[in-house]
Amino acid sequence: MSKEEARAYKSLCTEFYDLTKPLASGEEVNFYKEKLGNKTVLEAMCGSGRLLIPLLKVGLKVGGLDYSSEMLAHCQERLKEENLTSTLYEQDIEKIDLPHQYDAIIIAIGSFQLLHPRETALKVLTKMKTFLNPGGQIFIETFIPWEALYENNEYEEEEREVEKNSHTKIHLRSVSHADKFYQFIKSKNFYKKIHQVKTIQSEEEELYVNWYYRYEMVYFLEKAGFKNVELYDVNFSQNPKGIVYVGQNI
Numbered sequence: 001m002s003k004e005e006a007r008a009y010k011s012l013c014t015e016f017y018d019l020t021k022p023l024a025s026g027e028e029v030n031f032y033k034e035k036l037g038n039k040t041v042l043e044a045m046c047g048s049g050r051l052l053i054p055l056l057k058v059g060l061k062v063g064g065l066d067y068s069s070e071m072l073a074h075c076q077e078r079l080k081e082e083n084l085t086s087t088l089y090e091q092d093i094e095k096i097d098l099p100h101q102y103d104a105i106i107i108a109i110g111s112f113q114l115l116h117p118r119e120t121a122l123k124v125l126t127k128m129k130t131f132l133n134p135g136g137q138i139f140i141e142t143f144i145p146w147e148a149l150y151e152n153n154e155y156e157e158e159e160r161e162v163e164k165n166s167h168t169k170i171h172l173r174s175v176s177h178a179d180k181f182y183q184f185i186k187s188k189n190f191y192k193k194i195h196q197v198k199t200i201q202s203e204e205e206e207l208y209v210n211w212y213y214r215y216e217m218v219y220f221l222e223k224a225g226f227k228n229v230e231l232y233d234v235n236f237s238q239n240p241k242g243i244v245y246v247g248q249n250i
């Protein structure tokens with residue numbers, strides 16, 4: 001499979017994501033609203049707007065960046081439905097190149113953990129810093145996939161199905177291997193869109209989810225040049241229990 005074929009968050013993944021992940025909860029939105037007020041914000045890896053749209057609705061000035069044209073197309077549709085506007089960049093965060101700097105950058109709900117391997121994640125952090133105004137802050141939410149750490153739980157196969165409408169459903173089969181020593185899960189996902197009994201579309205993707213413990217993540221942010229790193233233990237409904245790390249560009 002080519003790199004593009006293996007890429008995650010294509011068309012069926014986007015549909016599945018939006019059918020299974022509701023818009024961000026009030027707690028998650030208020031967390032960012034309280035901290036960001038009227039600052040200029042970029043949500044990197046914003047996807048289809050699960051967080052970006054509610055943040056715009058409460059008055060924050062937020063732009064978005066994502067490499068998935070499918071996720072961004074759905075985000076644009078939702079913006080239109082809500083009569084909202086935002087500047088969205090279709091870019092790979094590894095090659096981020098923006099026309100201006102922001103007061104804050106958010107990477108929500110574990111998206112940072114998709115950057116693989118870790119050297120890439122560190123390069124991305126270092127690069128993101130250059131798109132922050134002096135004194136600007138990066139907010140990164142991460143979680144630990146505790147189930148993968150239990151003994152003999154390194155291999156997992158899972159099937160899920162979600163209804164699109166009364167005749168159409170999307171079926172997902174995932175096969176995952178956790179590497180506890182290198183702290184990542186590699187998953188292969190197989191999506192099928194089934195209309196009545198016929199498969200009308202299928203899609204495959206490969207993704208990595210890395211995990212970071214709290215001291216590592218602080219060290220990582222400091223290594224990328226961020227200062228005054230703060231930690232918030234968060235338990236936003238609908239998201240895995242996690243930590244939001246805030247680093248400052250000084």
Ligand SMILES: C[S@@+](CC[C@H](N)C(=O)[O-])C[C@H]1O[C@@H](n2cnc3c(N)ncnc32)[C@H](O)[C@@H]1O
Pocket residue numbers: 008009044045046047048049050051065066067068071091092093094108109110111114
């Ligand atoms: C778990 S989704 C989160 C979407 C959104 N932030 C949310 O809170 O629902 C992860 C997103 O990261 C994007 N992504 C993954 N790797 C990326 C990369 N290298 N550059 C830009 N976006 C990336 C995916 O396309 C996807 O939309």
